[in-house]
Amino acid sequence: MDTEPEEYTVDKEAAPPEFPFAQRRPFEIAPEYGELRGECPVSQVRMPTGELAWLVTRYDDVRTVLTDSRVTADRLHPGYPVPLGFRDRAMLQQMGRGGIMGMDPPEHSTHRRLLVPEFTVQRMRALRPRTKEIVEDCVADVMAATEHPVDLVPALAVPVPSRLFCELLEVPRADHDFVHHRTRVLLSRDVPDDEKRTIAAELPRFYEDLVARKEKEDGDDLLSRIMAAYRAAGMYERGLMARMVGGFLVSADTTANMIPLGVVALMSHPEQLALLKEDPALAANAVDELLRFFSPTAEVTGYRAATADIEIGGAVIKEGDGIIALTSAANRDERTFERPDELDVRRPVGHHLAFGFGVHQCLGQNLARMILEVTFGTLFERIPDLRLAVPVAELPFRDYAVAHGLYELPVTW
Amino acid sequence: MRVIADREVCVGAGQCVLSEPRLFTQDATDGRVTLLTGRPSPEWAAAVRVAAGRCPARAISLDEE
Numbered sequence: 001m002d003t004e005p006e007e008y009t010v011d012k013e014a015a016p017p018e019f020p021f022a023q024r025r026p027f028e029i030a031p032e033y034g035e036l037r038g039e040c041p042v043s044q045v046r047m048p049t050g051e052l053a054w055l056v057t058r059y060d061d062v063r064t065v066l067t068d069s070r071v072t073a074d075r076l077h078p079g080y081p082v083p084l085g086f087r088d089r090a091m092l093q094q095m096g097r098g099g100i101m102g103m104d105p106p107e108h109s110t111h112r113r114l115l116v117p118e119f120t121v122q123r124m125r126a127l128r129p130r131t132k133e134i135v136e137d138c139v140a141d142v143m144a145a146t147e148h149p150v151d152l153v154p155a156l157a158v159p160v161p162s163r164l165f166c167e168l169l170e171v172p173r174a175d176h177d178f179v180h181h182r183t184r185v186l187l188s189r190d191v192p193d194d195e196k197r198t199i200a201a202e203l204p205r206f207y208e209d210l211v212a213r214k215e216k217e218d219g220d221d222l223l224s225r226i227m228a229a230y231r232a233a234g235m236y237e238r239g240l241m242a243r244m245v246g247g248f249l250v251s252a253d254t255t256a257n258m259i260p261l262g263v264v265a266l267m268s269h270p271e272q273l274a275l276l277k278e279d280p281a282l283a284a285n286a287v288d289e290l291l292r293f294f295s296p297t298a299e300v301t302g303y304r305a306a307t308a309d310i311e312i313g314g315a316v317i318k319e320g321d322g323i324i325a326l327t328s329a330a331n332r333d334e335r336t337f338e339r340p341d342e343l344d345v346r347r348p349v350g351h352h353l354a355f356g357f358g359v360h361q362c363l364g365q366n367l368a369r370m371i372l373e374v375t376f377g378t379l380f381e382r383i384p385d386l387r388l389a390v391p392v393a394e395l396p397f398r399d400y401a402v403a404h405g406l407y408e409l410p411v412t413w
Numbered sequence: 414m415r416v417i418a419d420r421e422v423c424v425g426a427g428q429c430v431l432s433e434p435r436l437f438t439q440d441a442t443d444g445r446v447t448l449l450t451g452r453p454s455p456e457w458a459a460a461v462r463v464a465a466g467r468c469p470a471r472a473i474s475l476d477e478e
Contacts, residue, residue, distance in 0.1 A: 067470075121439060358470070363426075
């Protein structure tokens with residue numbers, strides 16, 4: 001490892017660039033991340049709040065940070081970078097530590113162990129037939145549309161994860177509309193901020209009510225089983241369960257974001273889509289490649305604070321400093337992935353970091369993978385000549401919010 | 414050649430199962446890594462290394478002795 005390359009001296013004198021850099025083209029991450037990765041792989045950036053944080057952009061360094069016991073995921077640590085979307089540190093502190101995502105081992109391990117049995121690869125695969133039915137149902141509605149173009153965001157991307165989520169948690173029928181509405185509002189561009197705020201304000205109450213109802217039933221759904229595991233461990237707490245429900249919902253949103261991105265990418269790379277149609281065994285790898293390619297949640301995840309001085313990539317991160325391990329930049333690192341800016345559904349890609357790394361690696365990753373695989377497979381099987389109704393450049397891309405995504409995806413065939 | 418899976422550090426992400434389902438599975442009760450064979454023949458070494466590299470908790474290692 002280099003110790004004191006000159007670039008850092010130079011960089012320290014220049015004003016730190018502002019994070020995040022604008023994504024100027026839909027399929028490309030901001031070119032600045034590539035430049036930093038080459039010349040200044042651990043460098044300071046200025047957050048929208050004005051505070052500084054260390055941005056880590058190389059694959060190996062990102063993995064090192066995310067497995068280092070000298071960093072904390074505690075959002076209440078004074079050095080933890082205020083995430084995008086939060087007005088200031090006071091707002092972050094008001095939101096609290098952030099459930100188990102804000103815990104460190106060994107406390108984190110105790111909680112995670114109660115959750116993992118529900119999210120194993122085998123468990124998620126068992127949900128495949130039901131997921132397939134939901135997707136078939138949505139695609140049938142798309143095909144029955146009398147007017148073209150059809151917008152796949154409300155017709156497919158939002159309802160697939162949202163319906164599956166409601167079924168998994170056995171959300172009462174009467175509340176399904178609220179869940180769908182919530183997802184649509186939070187992911188929509190046209191909804192005014194007030195309406196978003198109103199929904200956001202209703203959410204904690206909705207989660208609490210759902211958990212409170214489950215307490216009275218003796219259900220065998222995913223949430224009831226998790227609640228039972230917490231009770232058995234003597235760790236049950238309604239507020240924590242409610243925050244977990246919120247976490248599940250947010251992960252349904254990230255899947256909802258990834259569906260249109262993946263569909264556009266496959267339509268825009270017909271040779272890749274042809275490979276997939278020729279060899280359905282590539283489907284799982286293709287999903288991982290699309291995740292690597294877009295890394296849609298990178299700018300709002302991988303936040304940590306240093307609890308000791310850490311030397312990494314030739315820089316010294318001081319105790320108390322904030323760190324962002326930027327998985328999108330790492331997933332385009334040419335040291336790890338050949339031709340990183342090309343979409344290649346055949347490349348070995350299982351080691352990508354779109355779900356993070358270390359003990360906090362996404363708990364629902366195998367659920368997301370399964371939903372995406374079924375959705376892409378079914379859509380292109382049922383509508384093989386699906387095409388965009390507008391040029392890619394005219395699609396309304398969202399640079400950052402909870403996750404990168406598309407507001408609309410008008411298609412025809 | 415011996416594969417070592419540290420169930421104490423395993424976080425149940427399932428990467429090893431995705432990487433090499435012929436060697437690794439997740440215990441149905443606790444979701445943690447379980448070896449389908451602890452002493453695979455030497456030709457599995459590369460596959461074990463790939464799975465070990467994907468493990469987010471660094472729970473898998475290979476003893477080639």
